[in-house]
Amino acid sequence: MPNPLLIAPSILSCDFARIGEELKRAEAAGADWHHVDVMDGHFVPNLTIGPPVVSAIHRVAQAPLDVHLMISDPLRYAADYAKAGAHVLTFHVETCSDPAAARAVIAGFRAAGIQQVGVSLKPDSELARILPLLDAVDLVLVMSVFPGFGGQKFMPEVLAKTRGLREHDFRGRVEMDGGLNAETIGRCAEAGCDTFVMGSALFGARDMQAELARCRELALKAAPRTVPAR
Numbered sequence: 185m186p187n188p189l190l191i192a193p194s195i196l197s198c199d200f201a202r203i204g205e206e207l208k209r210a211e212a213a214g215a216d217w218h219h220v221d222v223m224d225g226h227f228v229p230n231l232t233i234g235p236p237v238v239s240a241i242h243r244v245a246q247a248p249l250d251v252h253l254m255i256s257d258p259l260r261y262a263a264d265y266a267k268a269g270a271h272v273l274t275f276h277v278e279t280c281s282d283p284a285a286a287r288a289v290i291a292g293f294r295a296a297g298i299q300q301v302g303v304s305l306k307p308d309s310e311l312a313r314i315l316p317l318l319d320a321v322d323l324v325l326v327m328s329v330f331p332g333f334g335g336q337k338f339m340p341e342v343l344a345k346t347r348g349l350r351e352h353d354f355r356g357r358v359e360m361d362g363g364l365n366a367e368t369i370g371r372c373a374e375a376g377c378d379t380f381v382m383g384s385a386l387f388g389a390r391d392m393q394a395e396l397a398r399c400r401e402l403a404l405k406a407a408p409r410t411v412p413a414r
């Protein structure tokens with residue numbers, strides 16, 4: 185059976201002056217996970233959230249924290265983010281020189297106590313880079329914008345990677361991140377995504393709960409009923 189669909193509002197688009205209330209607002213609207221974008225100003229041209237802030241978020245959040253590391257040295261900080269309360273921890277394959285290095289990151293995340301390990305790839309990275317890792321991860325995060333900022337336009341060409349993952353019989357979660365909204369979410373679900381990050385479309389909505397419900401409905405309607413055959 186396919187994985188249940190999950191919607192993960194991205195706190196990158198929330199009001200950081202009122203982060204606790206924003207987390208509660210997202211949960212009241214139906215958030216399954218909180219997506220937390222960590223940027224180091226080196227792997228991407230933006231700086232965001234360090235472990236102490238994740239720890240503070242974890243103290244007030246009821247939903248699991250889906251931490252997306254857009255940092256050059258994910259292994260170095262794995263234990264800090266695990267301790268801070270990351271439930272899902274995702275690193276970028278572009279930070280690793282080869283599959284052996286990526287496997288070492290995955291092993292390090294598991295050793296740190298991370299429950300679900302994810303690997304991500306930028307829009308211009310080939311799917312082939314992560315194929316040797318599929319047996320070792322719980323989730324693949326397909327980026328549909330260049331990482332660094334919220335509010336960018338969805339890049340439909342990345343949907344081929346999602347289809348490719350399912351054609352390779354990957355049964356873990358496939359998460360799409362970047363430019364998701366009521367116009368784009370159905371195409372992602374149809375291509376095999378089951379986990380949807382939504383930043384500006386939810387935090388910028390007049391009624392977050394109604395918008396999240398509408399998007400969930402669109403995704404459910406478009407999602408394949410069965411996992412594609414081997």
Ligand code: DX5
Nearest residue numbers: 194331332334335363383384
């Ligand atoms: C971009 C981040 C995304 C971002 C998505 O680098 O990884 O998670 O918050 O924001 P929207 O949904 O506005 O594109």
Ligand code: ZN
Nearest residue numbers: 221252361381
């Ligand atoms: Zn993200």
